[in-house]
Amino acid sequence: MTWKTVLQDDLLGVRRSRLGQGVAATMFAFTAGIAILVALAHFSSPGGDPPAFDTIMLLVGSLLSVILPFIAMLGSYGAIIQERESGSVRFLLGLPNSRFDAYAGKYLSRSLLLSAATAVGLLVVAAVGFGVLREPDAVAFLLFGAATVAFGLLFVGFGLALSATLDSETQVTTGIISTYVLFRGIWPVLQWGGLWFARPDGELGLRPYPEWYFYLGRLDPLNAYVKLVNVLFNDNQFHPLITNPQGPEVDYLAVSTPYAVAALVAWTVVVPVVGYLLFRDKDVL
Known part of the structure; x- marks a missing residue:
């Protein structure tokens, strides 16, 4: 019995569970569902021009930046904590399984x-985008798909790390909500709090913002993902979910596409690794 066996067993169980089906259905609704509605609206008014591909993709990406982190963490939160609470963790970690086998199998599942x-939903989006919408861009779509999958895996890592290191489902649920609130709400507050301490009275919102403001902001994985979506489908112009630079701020490395990519990759790799290291040394029996 190895990580492959854990992967197969867990994947079979989660596919049959209501939670797994709910995760799949929700992802389908927020990708394929939007595309289907756009197609129906177009075919119900055949005389009008179809929407632009970039406009719809920007909408899909923006919605996914809000909902995908929560869906990904919800889909992975019970992976290990439910084994502990049911007592089956003794079988999961029984010989010849190692903790790495258990953790890696659950993560991959x-x-x-x-x-x-996500892929099924994006295939429907592609069918509508390249069959109905104006000016579709295959390269931008493929890059968007890769960024979206990485973004989802990032938060699978968070959900599994919380499941492996906390001691009850209640704690894990609280951890998921706290993680989402941190990145969606507290992180921007910390940015503005830094401006409040660093600037004199009356200059809080004065442009240009300091360089550290953008380094901190784009380090937030939600902002990094929206940055990439904005570059692909909005020419990096104004977007309500992120602060875009003005004037001389455009020279900052922090507002570049490579920095956003690096932030996503770093979170995607570091979070499951740290979660495993904590799980490896934790008393879970």
Whole structure:
């Protein structure tokens, strides 16, 4: 019995569970569902011009930046904590399984579930985009798909790390909500709090913002993902979910596409690794 066996067993169980089906259905609704509605609206008014491909993709990406982190963490939160609370963790960690086998198998299983659901939804988006919408861009779409899958895996890592290191489902649920609130709400507050301490009275919102403001902001994985979506489908212009630079701020490395890519990659790699290291040394029996 190895990580492959854990992967197969967990994938079979999660596919049959209501939670797994709910994750798949929600991802389908927020990708394929939007595309289907756009197609129906176009075919119901055949005389009008179809929407631009970039406009719809920007909408899909923006919605995914809000909902995908929560879906990904929800789909992976019970991977290990439910084994502990049911007592089956003794079988999961029984010989010849190592903790690495258990953790890697669970991570790959939940990642495959989310990635497959995302891919199916994006295939429908592609069918509508290249069959109905104006000026579709194949390269931009493929890059968007890769960024979206990575974004989802990032938060699968968070959900699994919380499941492996906390001591009850209640704690894990609280951890998921706290993680989402941190990146969606507290992180921007910290940015503005830094400006409040660093600037004199009356200059809080004065442009240009300091360089550190953007380094901190784009380090937020939600902002990094929206940055990439904005570059692909909005020419990096104004977007309500992120602060775009003005004037001389455009020279900052922090507002570049490579920095956003690096932030996503770093979170995607570091979070599951740290979660495993904590799980490896934790008393879970």
